[in-house]
Amino acid sequence: MGYDMTLLKLAIKSTLNRKASVLLTLCTIAISVMLLLSIERVRHDAKSSFSNTISGTDLIVGARTGDIQLLLSSVFRIGHTNNAVSWKSYLDIKERKGVAWTIPISLGDSHKGHAVLGTDATYFTHYRYGKKQHLAFQNGRAFHNAQEVVLGSDVANKLHYHIGQQIVISHGMGNTSFHHHDDNPMTIVGILAPTGTPVDKTLHIPLIAVDAMHKPSHTQPMMIGKKPQQNDHAQHQHAEDHNSHHNEHDEHDEHDEHDEHGHPHGTLDSEPSDLVGSPNQITAFLMGFDSPLYTLQVRRNINMYKAEPLLAIMPGLTLRELWEMLDIVEKILLLFSIVVVLVSLLGMLTTLLATLSQRRRELAILRSVGARPIHIFALMSSEAILITFMGCLAGCFLFYGLLFTANPLLQSQFGISLTIGWLSNYELTLLGVIMSAGTLMGLLPAARAYFYSLADGMSIKI
């Protein structure tokens, strides 16, 4: 009766008496717990953010490549598709029975390292992400003609663009744009609300604008909206500057922004006009069906399409496949953090064992006042439990501290939005496992102390 309280009080006081070593042990446990929780939270949220990239789309159709390659290029804007879908095939498939909507997409161009996506008005009405959320405008509206552009939220933030500003979009990929002038730039008419998906990092332009850039008549990479007569001028100047071309890239990049020019093109109150034009081909298209029953049937038909080799994938399925490929990385990360926790617990074990021999006198005194070996055992193990518990608690505090500070960075840099909520059941289980491991570790020095106290009796003299 009352012994438990006495032992706990003794354990706390004894632990506090060895502040320095206990504090160090506590710190290593806290940091490792923080690390484990952070890695697990990032892992979990990256996974859900990943699978939320696209939703509500039944099929993605592109030229025949690999499932994952098509997904990466059409949804994540990673890699290139060398082949394209002919506009004729698109129109043909679009008319199939059960097709509710289609979104044509044309990729391959960039603006200051951000992907440029050509599409039509259906993109803003049918593209969905996350939990079947539609795209929303943070500012402005969808494009109405070939001179208008809609930005993803990250693009606008990073490049400090605003509605009404005029920018030049050049043909080609990469961070440095081709030689161009500031004539007839495109007007920013809309900025999308953040989605946490690659949409945020994309500039959206009408298909007709993409088509204009890719016209075979242009032997020279060209800019949207450029007057034909000035194209010759550009070509001429390009030839003149040929030798110093590379050196000028940076300079030209500096000229990408045009907000001070105030060109009359692309006014914000424009009337809707043709957004598609007559493209020869597109990169891919997204499809939605009236009923899921059509999905498999149409997919089969597309994969056996006679006119050209096409590939239709179900994005949910392919996303899952892709994530499974990343599984190994995920597992290695988890393994690393588990090892870190284990090392910190071993550190605690070392400290407890090292101080044990110094504490044999203390244990003999406790024995002399009537403490039984089992009390000594309880005292020693409760110290380990106490240290682990405090370490876990401090680790949780550090974890939340890190979460609050790192969240904006992760959001802006990687598009991963971490959930700042209570610990999930999974995370609590992890903590439980650490607690049990810490307790088990504590049993070792406790058992040694138990046998010391049996053998030493009261004769120990240090």
Next chain:
Amino acid sequence: MITITDLIHTWPTQSHPTLNIKALHIDKGERVFLHGPSGCGKSTLLGLLAGINALQSGQIKILNTDLSTIKNAHKDRFRADHIGTIFQSFNLLPYLNPLENVTLGCEFSKQRRKRLTDKKTDMTTEATRLLKALGLNDSQLTQHVSKLSIGQQQRVAAARALIGEPELIIADEPTSSLDEDSRHAFIETLFNQAGDYQASVLFVSHDKSLASLFDRQISLLDINGV
């Protein structure tokens, strides 16, 4: 108080017994000085009396309880209730203040606490009284034990042994780290407090100069037949 008959004890690592005591008797209230050179088995005998070392052969009776007949858990409780111990040095837990070190003597013993209740006092009051009677002042009661002199630390240890009035006080060379004046003063105050309730004192030392202060002197070499 203590009756030992035919006690033989051999440590597992040794081939010859360390102790072989035919008979020893100590009365209630008696102050006994047990002396002998290092390694003659003094500590082994104390361990056996305290019930920490297991009895191999023979009989030890304390307060009419035969230690060979009771279980280990019972022995621990018996020790907590009836025996107060003072060590040679490093007697105190460094993380408890003097007052807490003294009350620790009661923490594991219901009976010691009951005796305090019977005396209409509590652990802290009694600890304070004992510490003051043994010569500590108010400010020393709660300061860090490392700030006390060795002599003061031994007084705290004595108070811990005495609190709750255990019938037997075992002192294992408690004065060896004290100078001569302090030794005498320490033993006197110990006797005073133990005498208050007729406790027996078994004082173990190799320093014969203290022997004259005791009721009886026993040389372990004389009674140990090994």
